[in-house]
Amino acid sequence: MAEIITPRTLKGFRDLLPATAIRRERLIAAAIAVYQRYGYVPIETPALEYAEILTGGGGTETDKQMYRFDDAGGRHVGLRFDLTVPLARYIAQHIDTLGTPFRGYHVATVWRGENTQRGRYREFVQGDFDIIGTESPLADIETVLVVHDVLVAMGVDRFTIRVNDRRILNALLARVGLERRAVDVLRILDKLDRVGAERVGNDLAETVGASRAQIDEVLELTMRVGPGAEVLDGFADVAGGDAAAVAAIEMLGQLMETATAVGISPNRIVLDGSIARGLDYYTGIVFEAYLDDHPQVGACCSGGRYDDLASRYTSRRLPAVGGSLGVDRLLAAVDDGADATRSAAPVLITRFGDDDGVDLLALAATLRRAGIGVEVYPDPDRIGAQLRYADRHGHRVALIIGPDERGAGEVKVKTMATGDERTVPAADVVAAVGGMLDL
Amino acid sequence: MAEIITPRTLKGFRDLLPATAIRRERLIAAAIAVYQRYGYVPIETPALEYAEILTGGGGTETDKQMYRFDDAGGRHVGLRFDLTVPLARYIAQHIDTLGTPFRGYHVATVWRGENTQRGRYREFVQGDFDIIGTESPLADIETVLVVHDVLVAMGVDRFTIRVNDRRILNALLARVGLERRAVDVLRILDKLDRVGAERVGNDLAETVGASRAQIDEVLELTMRVGPGAEVLDGFADVAGGDAAAVAAIEMLGQLMETATAVGISPNRIVLDGSIARGLDYYTGIVFEAYLDDHPQVGACCSGGRYDDLASRYTSRRLPAVGGSLGVDRLLAAVDDGADATRSAAPVLITRFGDDDGVDLLALAATLRRAGIGVEVYPDPDRIGAQLRYADRHGHRVALIIGPDERGAGEVKVKTMATGDERTVPAADVVAAVGGMLDL
Incomplete structure (x- = not known):
């Protein structure tokens, strides 16, 4: 027998136990449903790309964090560290097929060799969405509405989307004579919340x-922070008469007007002059969303307008605006680690050892065809152990067919929550179980 | 301006255009719905693992195909090449928390540096499901039923699941004196279909x-191939009186009995003495599923029983049976490449340039709240161009609010398929559109 290898994951990587994996599945499904309701369609890109495609697209820090190596064919390759750079490459390559305006979403894993001391993982899931090929303020506004609707769909109650515009910051920096150091200023400002x-x-x-x-x-x-007109007035003071900043302020005003028109609570979308975003590719609206009850997870969604998305890969100018949902940050906020192995099937069919069990499989198939999830306990373990299994997995109903029930053509139906049992004719099991589950 | 980098993907890797990405999303959703209906719960493992965890688990060929490298911390790491080896590591690590029997599923990307000449991709999605901790024949039978139900849920009409059992092959090899060369014999037999x-x-x-x-x-x-008792009789002749083979034949008989009892067409599950599976870890049932109309894609699902799943990582004996769905093989069969950018939102709101568009965003929000997917065209392009966009994206209804309609508090509702237009009061749009979409 070969030596046993200690089972372990790499530092910064993790397994998901079923309860956490189910929660992540549900968060992703909620986001995708909203994306689709706004007309976004899915795209997919490879996890591995030529390193030269990925390098330089996200700034020096992400370059350093990128997992890169030479493949067996001697190619320099890397694992994507975000979904924006692959999107830019994808759009440059396929925009003639896709046409504009193009609304795309991309939910996928990214990898960064980050310092794990801050509790960050090196592998995480993002859910990006972008509109490409339009400079319309309506697209900027829509992007914020999508973030709002996604968080609501995920069942998050208390959150704040903080919105600003780079054009206001740029006008200010020009007026005070710091425009040549804009990249550095923005990177420093981006840390305001933390430092x-x-x-x-x-x-x-x-x-x-x-x-x-x-x-x-x-x-x-x-x-200057808040949902009201006085913040916009303050922005106007700061920006002076700069034409780009005036357009930005008009767009922000329309955003707040829309939020009111569609009935969004005034505290969920606020203007915030401190939102800068560290990356230098943003050119217009910038935003970050925070969970009010989980400030420690940081921004769970962020994004903005970048009016030269694909300039590293094409000479065609492609304006874009979009957001990136930090699925695993949201998961950290909603995951309490409980219920490690709850089943999605509400019914457990227990098993006695007195026959080959084919009738149990057939009964399970009949219930499933009626839309009822069913698990068959495979071994004739003691019935007490099987019922404890049902308890632990959250099954709501246990079906028991012992020699007596089988002989009489009946099934014992047990409600797990109360322990109540009743015996019904085998032909009535679907109706009985369906009634108990409110189907 | 920096030099433009040619946008391209690595050899053997590919982007998915929206229509293909949508199809893959639907296949995965169909598989997961079936897994859950049988009581399987999701698990997740990292894409990157210690190379020593992955090496040796899948045989020499997969070892050679594995993407491996040293990370920035000097660790030898590799990208998973299947989901069975990570499952084994996961189970060894977490089985005390999970308990047995444990039903888990895992839908994820794997990477193999395969020869691309055979049209294979180096990155593809698999959808594995496994029952761990039971040797019950019911678990073997259930596994085949899951494959059946998944293919039906995916809308595949004509398919064949070919089932055999290693114990019959082993009994034969022992009888004819080839048991010591079993690994080689099985690897050769596995190629029968192709050579x-x-x-x-x-x-x-x-x-x-x-x-x-x-x-x-x-x-x-x-x-010996077919759905009937004569094939089982033939298996019995081949196996002689070998006890393990007799148990295998009994299980296969129960499988066929169950298939009949639950009304599965006799041609969808067949016994097939040629199914060997090349990998040496299988110990009981083995199966492969083929699409009758797409033989070129090969087995779209395969699996079997391996009674020592996690022996490389734990001394605890953990019997398991499961299957692996080749999501991208199924995708290749169902994908015709058409409809590159169809929207999931049935309604397009067109835009005139006579106002700021806030009312369009508000109308869209109202429709979405009624469960109707809506896309807002962001720019005031010529109306003809906007309607062509609606045609190309498969929108069923276009809403037009020009200066006349806005003045009258009305909306023009256009049925894209027929070109019919009618004008309704703004307050009635939700009802009108809902009626057209049969909501």
């Missing part, structure tokens, strides 16, 4: 040499 | 030194 205003001020002074007056102007914008 | 009986005979002679008499006995078993 606080003082540290951001210090970093702006040290890294970009910003003056006290410049720092104060930037920090003042970040303090 | 034919003459080549198999030659290979048996050359590779294992089989005599003409031995070869004839082996080939005779492979010709």
Whole structure:
């Protein structure tokens, strides 16, 4: 016999036990249902791509975190670290077939060799959605509505989508003379939530040499937060007369107007001058969604407009706006780890050892055909053990066919929650069980 | 501006256009619905594992095909090449939490650096399901029923599940004196379908030194095929009185009895003495499912019993039986490549440029709340172009709100299939559209 290898997963990777896997399946199904209700269609890209396709698309940090290697054919390859870079490549390659405007969604696994000390996993699922080929403000607004509807569909009650626009930030930086250091300023601002205003001020002074007056102007914008018109007025003050910023403020006004028109609670979508997004490809609206009751998971969804999606792969200009749902961050918030092995089938058929069990399989098939999920306990274990199994797996009904019942052409039907039992003719089992399950 | 990188995928990898991605989503959803109806619960494992976990679990060929590399921390890692080896590791690690019998399913991507000349992809999706911790023949039979129900749920009409049992093959090999070469014999037999009986005979002679008499006995078993009792009688002749083989034949008899009892067409499940499965870990039932109208895709589902699932990772004996669905093989059979960008939303709201469009977003939200999928065309393009877009994406209804309609508080409702238009009050749009879509 060969040596036993210790079963273990890699650092930063994990198995999902059934209860967690079921929750993730449901979150994904809820997101996809919303995407489809807005007209988005699925796309798929390979997990492995040429490293040159992936490199440089997400910034230096993601380049460093990318899993890359040479394959057996000597190709330099990498595992995708996000879904935006593969989308850009996909769109450059297929846009003539797809046409514009194109609404696509992509739910898939990504890999990043991140520092695991912050509780981050190195493998996680994202659910991206994007509209490509339009600069319409309606697309910007729709994107925020999709995020809202996805979180509602997932059963999240208390959340806040914080919305800003890069064009306002850009106008401010131009006015105070920091536009050449915009990339650095935005990266520093993006950490405001985690490190606080003082540290951001210090970093702006040290890294970009910003003056006290410049720092104060930037920090003042970040303090403009709220759902109301006064925030928009504040944005207008900050932006001066800059035409792009004026268009941004108009779009944000329409967003808030739409949110009111469709009955969205005013606290779920707020304007927030501090939202910057660290990545330098954003050009317009930017947003981040937070779960009010789970601030520790960070932004569970983020995104924005990037008006040159595929410029690394095509000379064709392709404006885009979209969002990326952090499925595993949401999962961390909703997963309590309970109920490790609950079955999705409400009925357990127990088994005595007095026959070959073919009749149990046939009964199970009859129930399934009536739309009732059924599990057959395979071994003639003690009936007490089988009923404990039913309890532990959350089966609501146990069917018992011992020698007596079989002889009489009957089935004993046990309600697990109460322990009540009754005996019904075999021909009536589907109706009896269906009635108990409210079918 | 940086140099443009040619957008392309790696050899053996591919993007899915929306129509194909939708088909794959539906196949997977159909399989999962059946798994759950039988009481299986989902599990998830990482795509990347320690190479030592993966190596040796699937045989020399898969070892060679595995994508492996050293990660940034110097660990030897590999991408999973199937779902059976990760399942074995998972079960060894978590069985105390899960308990037995445990029914699990796992739908996930696997990677193999296969020769692409045979039209194979290097990345594909499998949908495995397994019952762990029981040797009951009911579990063997259930596994075949699950495969049957999955194919029916996927809308496949004509298919054949070919079933055999290793114990019969083993009894035959013992009787003719080839038991020590069983691994080689089974690997050669597994190619029978592709290379034919003459080549198999030659290979048996050359590779294992089989005599003409031995070869004839082996080939005779492979010709026993059919749904009826005469095939079971033939199996009994071949197996002699071997106790394990007798148990196998009894189980196969119960399988056919169950298939009849639950009304499965006799041609969908057949006994087939030629089914061997190349992998040496199978110990009992083995099966392969084929699509009658698409023989070129090969076995779209296969599996069997392996009574020492996790022996590489634990000293605990864990019998298991299960199947592996080749989702991408099924996709190849059902995908005709048509309808590249059909939307799942039946309604398109067109857009004139005379207002900011907030009312269109509000109308869309109202329709979605009534369960109707709606896409809003974002730009005020020419109405003809917008209606062509609706045609191409399969929208069934287009809503038109021009200056006249808006002034009158009305909406023009256009049936795309017929071109019929009618104008309804804005307040009646949900009812009108719902009626047209038979909601």
